[in-house]
Amino acid sequence: MVVLQKAKMIVDKDFRVSEIDERIYGSFIEHLGRAVYGGVYEPDHPDADENGFRKDVIELVKELQVPIVRYPGGNMVSAYNWEDGVGPKEERPRRLELAWRTIETNEVGTNEFVDWANLVHSEVMMAVNLGTRGIDAARNFIEYCNHPGGTYYSDLRKNHGYEKPHNIKTWCLGNEMDGPWQVGHKTAEEYGRLALETAKAMRLVDPTIELVACGSSNTSMPTFPEYEATTLEHTYEAIDYISLHQYYGNRNNDTANYLAKSMDMEHFIKTIISTCDYMKAKKRSKKTINLSFDEWNVWYHSNDQDKQIEPWSIAPPQLEDVYNFEDALLVGSMLLTFLRHSDRVKIACMAQLVNVIAPIMTENDGKAWKQSIFYPYAHVSTFGRGVALRPVVSSPKYDSKDFTDVPYIDSAAVYNEEKEEVTIFAVNRHLEEALVLDADVRSFEGYELIEHIVLENDDLKAVNTATSENIRPHLNGISTLHDGFVEAKLSKASWNVIRLKKVKR
Numbered sequence: 001m002v003v004l005q006k007a008k009m010i011v012d013k014d015f016r017v018s019e020i021d022e023r024i025y026g027s028f029i030e031h032l033g034r035a036v037y038g039g040v041y042e043p044d045h046p047d048a049d050e051n052g053f054r055k056d057v058i059e060l061v062k063e064l065q066v067p068i069v070r071y072p073g074g075n076m077v078s079a080y081n082w083e084d085g086v087g088p089k090e091e092r093p094r095r096l097e098l099a100w101r102t103i104e105t106n107e108v109g110t111n112e113f114v115d116w117a118n119l120v121h122s123e124v125m126m127a128v129n130l131g132t133r134g135i136d137a138a139r140n141f142i143e144y145c146n147h148p149g150g151t152y153y154s155d156l157r158k159n160h161g162y163e164k165p166h167n168i169k170t171w172c173l174g175n176e177m178d179g180p181w182q183v184g185h186k187t188a189e190e191y192g193r194l195a196l197e198t199a200k201a202m203r204l205v206d207p208t209i210e211l212v213a214c215g216s217s218n219t220s221m222p223t224f225p226e227y228e229a230t231t232l233e234h235t236y237e238a239i240d241y242i243s244l245h246q247y248y249g250n251r252n253n254d255t256a257n258y259l260a261k262s263m264d265m266e267h268f269i270k271t272i273i274s275t276c277d278y279m280k281a282k283k284r285s286k287k288t289i290n291l292s293f294d295e296w297n298v299w300y301h302s303n304d305q306d307k308q309i310e311p312w313s314i315a316p317p318q319l320e321d322v323y324n325f326e327d328a329l330l331v332g333s334m335l336l337t338f339l340r341h342s343d344r345v346k347i348a349c350m351a352q353l354v355n356v357i358a359p360i361m362t363e364n365d366g367k368a369w370k371q372s373i374f375y376p377y378a379h380v381s382t383f384g385r386g387v388a389l390r391p392v393v394s395s396p397k398y399d400s401k402d403f404t405d406v407p408y409i410d411s412a413a414v415y416n417e418e419k420e421e422v423t424i425f426a427v428n429r430h431l432e433e434a435l436v437l438d439a440d441v442r443s444f445e446g447y448e449l450i451e452h453i454v455l456e457n458d459d460l461k462a463v464n465t466a467t468s469e470n471i472r473p474h475l476n477g478i479s480t481l482h483d484g485f486v487e488a489k490l491s492k493a494s495w496n497v498i499r500l501k502k503v504k505r
């Protein structure tokens with residue numbers, strides 16, 4: 001008989017990390033490739049609504065329950081004129097889009113995107129251009145979006161058919177301004193000053209908004225984490241969140257090492273929390289700056305293919321990563337990392353949502369389907385609402401090329417008090433062996449086990465396509481609950497969702 005290795009966990013309703021801000025299940029749509037044109041908007045598609053939005057895509061986005069969508073970029077925002085995307089469509093200019101070297105037709109702009117976001121029940125997280133533009137364009141833009149009326153820009157919005165203000169609450173002060181690839185790239189000193197003055201002007205127009213300042217584009221940037229420190233030095237009292245971005249890939253085909261990369265994300269989060277709190281002490285401030293992890297995902301599969309794209313085409317297939325099964329495991333671990341840090345990570349946006357490094361793919365004039373990474377995202381977004389609990393876990397560990405002491409079992413737990421449900425999420429990173437998870441749930445008296453969802457596949461490189469769904473979850477996970485202890489068998493290389501609910505008497 002094979003004896004399986006065991007991991008132990010305590011899930012106690014009093015060990016609370018924080019109430020989860022649902023915006024950690026956010027996403028991102030940039031005017032890039034086929035995200036907008038051919039993704040959310042395709043007026044000639046047989047399933048398009050009267051405004052040109054694809055209804056098949058809307059249904060898939062609704063399944064993910066995305067509470068907030070960042071827009072319109074990304075790198076694209078750093079040379080974007082918001083005025084190009086409003087008003088009569090036939091008068092909107094076609095522009096060279098410099099970030100991705102395509103042609104932007106501007107058929108979709110702010111108002112259309114707000115309409116679409118309303119259809120999928122999401123808020124918009126809007127970004128202003130601090131690359132080629134600055135304070136003036138930003139204050140006019142927020143007046144257009146949020147001021148009720150009786151002024152030039154608010155009346156312009158009304159003339160464009162939008163009587164009521166959009167009341168967009170969350171605003172990004174530029175994008176990745178630390179990156180030399182950014183149009184209008186800035187040193188931290190330059191950016192910090194501009195972000196502060198833009199924040200002041202925007203808040204004078206609408207004091208109710210929340211503002212996100214740029215941090216580092218990833219942990220490998222030579223200016224990380226000094227960029228954050230300098231930015232916060234200037235902006236601390238004027239902003240609410242600092243932004244983090246990070247993408248991973250399995251370029252050397254070392255899956256054990258790849259699945260441990262969420263530990264780098266954890267290190268990133270902890271470093272930025274420390275940076276924020278150092279600045280809080282330095283400034284003798286009462287205010288706490290929280291984290292907006294507003295770009296995260298796997299991104300590497302499409303890198304070579306993107307080099308072949310002809311410049312100045314319209315909506316070419318850019319950044320169309322086809323995700324495999326192991327990518328879903330890492331994405332699961334990244335989501336669990338947010339839950340464990342939900343006391344400080346208040347916004348997170350999977351980058352992106354449709355076609356561009358996305359959980360949802362479409363064919364122009366054809367089908368829409370779910371990539372492998374759709375599932376962990378949908379599971380955590382659906383069952384991860386409530387209070388994140390601090391799981392006390394002891395798991396067997398391994399070492400990989402870049403990481404030591406990697407727990408084979410990566411986990412998090414969420415308590416939904418209102419629904420009287422507890423969910424344990426767990427990734428088994430072991431590539432050869434199943435493991436047993438022994439979870440002490442005695443504080444949840446009167447609960448029963450209702451479901452053990454599993455995503456597993458013998459082929460780590462299996463993918464979904466428009467015609468074959470090779471990766472999909474099943475409900476045949478092997479778990480029992482006896483005397484307040486869950487015993488769950490976690491298959492090798494698997495994503496698991498174990499759900500408990502209070503029995504109604």
Ligand code: AHR
Binds near residue numbers: 030
């Ligand atoms: O999401 C793709 C790109 O990645 C974004 O435009 C940019 O912000 C990041 O570098």
